[in-house]
Amino acid sequence: MTAAVPGFLRPELVEALLLEREIDRFNADYAAALDERRFDDWPGFFVEEGRYTVQARENFDRGLPLALIALESRGMMKDRVYGVTQTIFHRPYYTRHVVGPARVLPVQDGDEGGLVRAQAHYAVFRTRPGDASEVYNVGRYIDEIVRTPDGLRLRSRRCIYDSEMVLNSLIYPI
Amino acid sequence: MNAPETLSRWNQATSSRVPFWAYTDAQLYQRELEKIFYGPHWSYVGLAVEIPNTGDFRLTWVGERQVVMVRDRVAPKDRGTDHGIRVVENRCAHRGVRFCQQPQGNARSFVCPYHQWTYKLNGELAGLPFKEGVKATEADGTPCVQGGMPPDFDLKAHGLTRLRVEVLHGLVFATFSEEAEPLADYLGPNILPWLDRIFKGRELSLLGYNRQRIPGNWKLMMENIKDPYHPGLLHTWFVTFGLWRADQKSRMVMDDHGRHAVMVSRRNEGGENRAVTEGVTSFKANMVLNDARLLDVVPEPWWKVPDPANPGTEINPTVTMMTLFPSVIVQQQVNSLSTRHIVPRGEGEFDFVWTHFGFADDTPEMTQRRLRQANLFGPAGFVSADDGEVIEFSQDGFRQWGEEGSTLCELGGTGTGGTEHMVTETLIRSMYAYWRKVMGV
Numbered sequence: 338m339t340a341a342v343p344g345f346l347r348p349e350l351v352e353a354l355l356l357e358r359e360i361d362r363f364n365a366d367y368a369a370a371l372d373e374r375r376f377d378d379w380p381g382f383f384v385e386e387g388r389y390t391v392q393a394r395e396n397f398d399r400g401l402p403l404a405l406i407a408l409e410s411r412g413m414m415k416d417r418v419y420g421v422t423q424t425i426f427h428r429p430y431y432t433r434h435v436v437g438p439a440r441v442l443p444v445q446d447g448d449e450g451g452l453v454r455a456q457a458h459y460a461v462f463r464t465r466p467g468d469a470s471e472v473y474n475v476g477r478y479i480d481e482i483v484r485t486p487d488g489l490r491l492r493s494r495r496c497i498y499d500s501e502m503v504l505n506s507l508i509y510p511i
Numbered sequence: 512m513n514a515p516e517t518l519s520r521w522n523q524a525t526s527s528r529v530p531f532w533a534y535t536d537a538q539l540y541q542r543e544l545e546k547i548f549y550g551p552h553w554s555y556v557g558l559a560v561e562i563p564n565t566g567d568f569r570l571t572w573v574g575e576r577q578v579v580m581v582r583d584r585v586a587p588k589d590r591g592t593d594h595g596i597r598v599v600e601n602r603c604a605h606r607g608v609r610f611c612q613q614p615q616g617n618a619r620s621f622v623c624p625y626h627q628w629t630y631k632l633n634g635e636l637a638g639l640p641f642k643e644g645v646k647a648t649e650a651d652g653t654p655c656v657q658g659g660m661p662p663d664f665d666l667k668a669h670g671l672t673r674l675r676v677e678v679l680h681g682l683v684f685a686t687f688s689e690e691a692e693p694l695a696d697y698l699g700p701n702i703l704p705w706l707d708r709i710f711k712g713r714e715l716s717l718l719g720y721n722r723q724r725i726p727g728n729w730k731l732m733m734e735n736i737k738d739p740y741h742p743g744l745l746h747t748w749f750v751t752f753g754l755w756r757a758d759q760k761s762r763m764v765m766d767d768h769g770r771h772a773v774m775v776s777r778r779n780e781g782g783e784n785r786a787v788t789e790g791v792t793s794f795k796a797n798m799v800l801n802d803a804r805l806l807d808v809v810p811e812p813w814w815k816v817p818d819p820a821n822p823g824t825e826i827n828p829t830v831t832m833m834t835l836f837p838s839v840i841v842q843q844q845v846n847s848l849s850t851r852h853i854v855p856r857g858e859g860e861f862d863f864v865w866t867h868f869g870f871a872d873d874t875p876e877m878t879q880r881r882l883r884q885a886n887l888f889g890p891a892g893f894v895s896a897d898d899g900e901v902i903e904f905s906q907d908g909f910r911q912w913g914e915e916g917s918t919l920c921e922l923g924g925t926g927t928g929g930t931e932h933m934v935t936e937t938l939i940r941s942m943y944a945y946w947r948k949v950m951g952v
Contacts, residue, residue, distance in 0.1 A: 391891065393720060395614075395720055396719035399719075401717060401719035401720070402718055402719060402878070402882055403718040403721065403885060404882070404885070405721055405889060405891045406891050407882060407883065407885070407886060408886070409802070409804065410801075411801075412800075413801070413804070413886075415801045415802075416800050416801050416802060417886075419798070423747070424747035424798075425893065426897040426901065428900060428903070428904070501722060502862065503721070503722065503723040503724070503890035503891070504724060505890070505899045505900060505903055506723065506890050506897070506899045507896070508891070508896060
């Protein structure tokens, strides 16, 4: 026996809601991995040739290609994690990501089937030993997401930040 | 922190020990702004390529004063002699308003939003409302003029503050001072060949900006780049991959005053050399990259130049780091090129603006290489994020000590002068010898 589905829950609306919910869950898992400092898990949110970029809005808006961090594979992300955990010397801090609900955007000409484009706002707070929490980096994720046998994965995540100044350094992924 | 007393307390004959108050005294910092940033020194303000078209402008800084770098109209007959780049202070001559709020853009003129005083791109006052007053009628019906500026008001005498500007190979410098010597003399014959090597005869392409706010005194950034041996200790990446290490063939160059410097070095093969990696905890013998594209270094033809110090021979550096006192560092680190602008914000903080560039004739592959290598530098860089961090630690340490402490910069002795190796702090000592003269301490 199947439950009656109210008429306003059209199948395409249900599908859209489920997809947004799925991406929100994905973003929550991503944020938890970083805030819980499970950095080794971070490259796993991407496909093998996934791209990860942290770029100032100033450059993004003007079409200037420079990024703060620009990684082009899981391998580069692993190298970054090695840097984060082993080689870059910095005052310790922890982060708290607050990620807004995902907006799924229309597909673009030339997109392969199944590619999902989504954006979400984020704010990352930084807390250092002995200090008050501070607003560290604020911006939006511009994502290309694909479905794999293991679940959703990022083909590209661009963290475009509004913050005009990096507070000294940016070590951990955003 | 009573400056007049503390200033006389430099109790060493040499400049090898810098008192902590040189970094923490707020009054001394105000004197630095006057004597250094607003005095007879040239400050970097940007690259000509950032404002390619007539009317293009961008906000930038000389010390704590915000200025506008703008490309003015130039008559065809003057184009051979006038680069057209002007630098004016972002402060209206009327009521002191910072009239320009857009960080960059294109303008036909500058209009102050408060009372619409209007300036030409070169900073001359073009006009203002109600200069001649407002026509009105007296109670008895006779026409009259209300208000207006005094009859002897001279537009020419009330323009924006216009700085002296010199452009060297597309690098734009400005000064408030009439006394500053010509830029080429200011930089000096030891430094110029190293700027020529990168810039001369080349058109630049702008790749973008990274900005960071570092909670430390501005001089610490100059010291960081005048300290050639810390990279082999602090920066694991450098020592492990041979990008910068104490056994490299290196040279420390400075101008006759000791204020500017170039650290010149050549990459070696990396790996272990027990003499320089023993006891260096940052050396990671087993470190390999998962994706080698981050260090895909390709030599460029312009790297090799006649050795300015040894006529008849050539030199092929992979790294040249220039500190041009007081406001900029020009970096060539393998294929990564940038200027790093120091903008002081009080005695304990500065903004550090990285402008990465390439050349207009770069292939797409070379542009991509420069962008990949940019991962090493900037506020998140594998080898320079920690420079900002240690500068913060330094400032914290100075503050907690108070008046009596001093740094110790005696690697390679207490004197000043160039060297043919990097196991030295001579460039720091030389800068402070000059700084003491300028500051009168």
